Amino acid sequence: MKRLLFILGAWAVSAIASPSLLGRADKEQEEPAGSPGLMTVPDKFNTALGVDWNRTYGQTEPQQIHLSFGSDSKYARIQFATLSPIDQAVLKYWPKSRHVSTSSKKPVTHLRGESWTFTDGGALQRELYMHMIKTKNLKAATVYAYQVGATTCNGTEWGPELEFHTASKEDEFSFLSIGDMGVNNAVSMPHLVDFAKTHKYDFVTLSGDQAYDMADFNGIKGDEYMNMVQELFARVPYMGVPGNHERAYNFSHYINRYATLPHKESHFANPLMYSFDYKSLHLISFSTEIYFYGTPEEVQTAINWLEADLVEANKHRQQRPWIVLITHHPLYCSAPSEDCTSKAQLIRDGFNNTGFGALEPLLLKYNVDVVIAGHVHNYERTLPIAKGQVTSQSYHQPKSYMQVIVGNVGQPEGAESFNTTGPWADWSAKRYDGNGFSTVKVTSETFSMTHHQANHDGTLGSVIDSFTISK
Numbered sequence: 001m002k003r004l005l006f007i008l009g010a011w012a013v014s015a016i017a018s019p020s021l022l023g024r025a026d027k028e029q030e031e032p033a034g035s036p037g038l039m040t041v042p043d044k045f046n047t048a049l050g051v052d053w054n055r056t057y058g059q060t061e062p063q064q065i066h067l068s069f070g071s072d073s074k075y076a077r078i079q080f081a082t083l084s085p086i087d088q089a090v091l092k093y094w095p096k097s098r099h100v101s102t103s104s105k106k107p108v109t110h111l112r113g114e115s116w117t118f119t120d121g122g123a124l125q126r127e128l129y130m131h132m133i134k135t136k137n138l139k140a141a142t143v144y145a146y147q148v149g150a151t152t153c154n155g156t157e158w159g160p161e162l163e164f165h166t167a168s169k170e171d172e173f174s175f176l177s178i179g180d181m182g183v184n185n186a187v188s189m190p191h192l193v194d195f196a197k198t199h200k201y202d203f204v205t206l207s208g209d210q211a212y213d214m215a216d217f218n219g220i221k222g223d224e225y226m227n228m229v230q231e232l233f234a235r236v237p238y239m240g241v242p243g244n245h246e247r248a249y250n251f252s253h254y255i256n257r258y259a260t261l262p263h264k265e266s267h268f269a270n271p272l273m274y275s276f277d278y279k280s281l282h283l284i285s286f287s288t289e290i291y292f293y294g295t296p297e298e299v300q301t302a303i304n305w306l307e308a309d310l311v312e313a314n315k316h317r318q319q320r321p322w323i324v325l326i327t328h329h330p331l332y333c334s335a336p337s338e339d340c341t342s343k344a345q346l347i348r349d350g351f352n353n354t355g356f357g358a359l360e361p362l363l364l365k366y367n368v369d370v371v372i373a374g375h376v377h378n379y380e381r382t383l384p385i386a387k388g389q390v391t392s393q394s395y396h397q398p399k400s401y402m403q404v405i406v407g408n409v410g411q412p413e414g415a416e417s418f419n420t421t422g423p424w425a426d427w428s429a430k431r432y433d434g435n436g437f438s439t440v441k442v443t444s445e446t447f448s449m450t451h452h453q454a455n456h457d458g459t460l461g462s463v464i465d466s467f468t469i470s471k
């Protein structure tokens, strides 16, 4: 989201309990969080996915299926929703290669899950029934097929057969990295699903802002979005972070819809923050939205949690050399808006020039390698940077972290253009204001990102940018 009016003091955040106040402060359309917003319509991108995801679902038919990994894909959590209550959520899964239909001993695992009711904060207090099942320990380098089911007195209604894969035994792995995706104008989405189906990408990070907004129309927008992204997040585990578009009703849509995230394992109270390990990578999901919608206590809790997590991650730095932070708001950006001036500075340096809540000192102290942000609807890459200064021209053994913005998957608000006349800060190494998404390849020695262009005619364009950081 862009061109925000920052008319309230940062602590007008007791405002979290007051959607209308937040709305004036922050929502571009000048509408309160959870307001109707823009109605979704079928378009070239959301109809190109090969399934009728926006059909009318049965009351107890599983929908909105998605999963997230625990560390090193040792297990996954799979979530789905139903429109009416059910008696029991169930899951069956099996290694795909060994699923021989003639075999009498199919290695199928059957599990039961937990269920809860999620009540949207809007006028209708609309209820949605949430279900989640954690797998048992998974085998490495395996493609699993799975189905979730909803059991009622009428039997079990099964969802579609889907599949995901676990970590290979090699050092190298790849993942997808995106930010800022709507139901409408999701320009990159068909390509992301194509990439997901190759089984070459182990998970997808999403740097905040989804659906625009999930809470709209009493939460129906959230259902539509979650059914669309099932095509991606039911195949490639979702490892994301919340954005300002998730803020309605204390981020409750995000918290309830992405209960799959491994926050308990990382000692955070809810899915808004977590970290996880994957081969040579320690990935931290840190919600910058605390700076705009959190109380001082929430800021302190988050910063304490982050520092403890970074201390622990550095104890294992030999084994897992890469520390990457995914956030929604960036610390640096060049678009002509307050996101790139006062807001970025608040995140970097903390509140009121006191340093309270400052993020950048922690990134430097604990030698974070990369920040992947969104929010600004374009792509921008920095050189290694610290306190506004370039610390080296090369990504070989850089002296500090660097940041990439991938806020350009595609959403109804459109792209954030750069001021073409410049002048540009010397840390801004690459700028692209079209749509696209990144792929990331990680080994113990190298961290490489490639940005792919997604064209408005639906075709995949060229590679916009690529770079490699080496240890």
Ligand SMILES: *[C@@H]1O[C@H](CO)[C@@H](O)[C@H](O)[C@H]1NC(C)=O
Pocket: 039, 040, 041, 042, 043, 046, 054, 183, 224
């Ligand atoms: C989804 O279905 C609803 C109800 O039929 C319709 O109003 C809306 O336009 C559809 N949205 C998309 C993206 O297909």
Ligand SMILES: *[C@@H]1O[C@H](CO)[C@@H](O)[C@H](O)[C@H]1NC(C)=O
Pocket: 060, 152, 153, 154
């Ligand atoms: C079971 O099926 C009957 C007949 O279709 C239907 O009326 C009833 O609502 C169903 N019950 C549940 C819990 O789905």
Ligand SMILES: *[C@@H]1O[C@H](CO)[C@@H](O)[C@H](O)[C@H]1NC(C)=O
Pocket: 016, 017, 121, 249, 250, 252
């Ligand atoms: C949001 O959280 C605040 C503080 O914990 C609480 O007072 C308020 O009732 C919550 N609002 C909603 C809609 O859950």
Ligand SMILES: *[C@@H]1O[C@H](CO)[C@@H](O)[C@H](O)[C@H]1NC(C)=O
Pocket: 009, 011, 296, 351, 352, 354, 356
């Ligand atoms: C920052 O300044 C504002 C306005 O003077 C004040 O209300 C707020 O408490 C201050 N916050 C901190 C963390 O010092």
Ligand SMILES: *[C@@H]1O[C@H](CO)[C@@H](O)[C@H](O)[C@H]1NC(C)=O
Pocket: 336, 419, 420, 421, 422, 423
């Ligand atoms: C672009 O940058 C120039 C030079 O800094 C400035 O004069 C101009 O106002 C900027 N334009 C916009 C649209 O921000």
Ligand SMILES: [Fe+2]
Pocket: 001, 002, 208, 209, 243, 244, 245, 328, 374, 375, 376
């Ligand atoms: Fe945003």
